[in-house]
Amino acid sequence: MNRIFVVGDIHGCIDKAQKLLSKIPIRWDRDMLVFLGDYVDRGPDPAGVVQLMIELGSEHPGRVVCLKGNHEVMFLDYLKGGPLSSAFVNFGGMDTLKSYGISANSDVQERTHLIPFSHFQFIQSLPISFETQKFFMVHAGVKPGIPLHKQKEEDMLWIRHEFIKSEYDWGKRIIFGHTPFDSPFIMPNKIGIDTGAVYGGRLTCLVIPDIDFVFA
Numbered sequence: 001m002n003r004i005f006v007v008g009d010i011h012g013c014i015d016k017a018q019k020l021l022s023k024i025p026i027r028w029d030r031d032m033l034v035f036l037g038d039y040v041d042r043g044p045d046p047a048g049v050v051q052l053m054i055e056l057g058s059e060h061p062g063r064v065v066c067l068k069g070n071h072e073v074m075f076l077d078y079l080k081g082g083p084l085s086s087a088f089v090n091f092g093g094m095d096t097l098k099s100y101g102i103s104a105n106s107d108v109q110e111r112t113h114l115i116p117f118s119h120f121q122f123i124q125s126l127p128i129s130f131e132t133q134k135f136f137m138v139h140a141g142v143k144p145g146i147p148l149h150k151q152k153e154e155d156m157l158w159i160r161h162e163f164i165k166s167e168y169d170w171g172k173r174i175i176f177g178h179t180p181f182d183s184p185f186i187m188p189n190k191i192g193i194d195t196g197a198v199y200g201g202r203l204t205c206l207v208i209p210d211i212d213f214v215f216a
Contacts, residue, residue: 003027005214006034006137006206009069009177011198012043012095017052020203020216028060034130036177037069037139037157041092042198047099050119068126069139070157070178076123079115081108128153131172135208140178141190144168164192175206184213 005024010017026033039053040046057064074088075096089097089104097104102114112120129138129151136148141163143155148170155163160179169189177194179185184204185192191211197203205214 002030002032003210004032004034004132004135004208006036006175006193006208008036008193008195008204008206009038009180009197010035010043010049010203011038011041011071011092012046012049012099013197013203014043014045014048014052016197016203016216017049020205020214021056023214023216024205028063032063032065033060034065034137035067036137036175036193037067037126038071038177038194039066039069040075040096041071041088042095044095045099046096047119050122054118054122065130065137066122066126067130067137067139068128068157072123072126073157076120079108079111079120081111128156132208134172135175136170136172137175139176141176142170142174148172164190175208186211 005026007020035053039049053066074084077084078088078093094104100115102111129136131137138156140157141159142148142151143159144162144166145168164179167189174190176190176192179192180194180196180199181192183195191206193204193206195201195204202215
């Protein structure tokens, strides 16, 4: 049976990402690799992680899916000089700017000049979700009581406690990151796999449909 390997929030931790990838028994001719977003901020090498994502997608076309996280949204907004710029800087963005050689006081023109166009293009093109017959993969979660096809992007990027506490059945099991746990958070209707890699925890990969785990 074909498998999907789903990886939680990396947040610039490229060493853990590379170690995890070396441990995943993926068969590139039939399996898929899905990342749940938050490649940037807080960790030591956000730019390196983005480059790694781009290279994986290029080397294995059609087999790698990189979803959008709320930190990519804030980073993109910062690059455009948008209203989330302050939030980006205050929530780990300085580590991202450092990895790209961007000054916090730079203007919009300088910011967009220093980030490689391929990275800007990658962040702009990230999809919000990925689903199979039985699973729905998304960065933060979904709103209880609302069908999956009617979910708002804001909730899928930012929702937390209302979703995590819910026992609502969306018809598919939700695979999510965003909210860090000490170990994978498993409920009948959802599985959370952000295990705080950037805070000293492990980087987690969920294997579906087996419901198995690989850690780094």
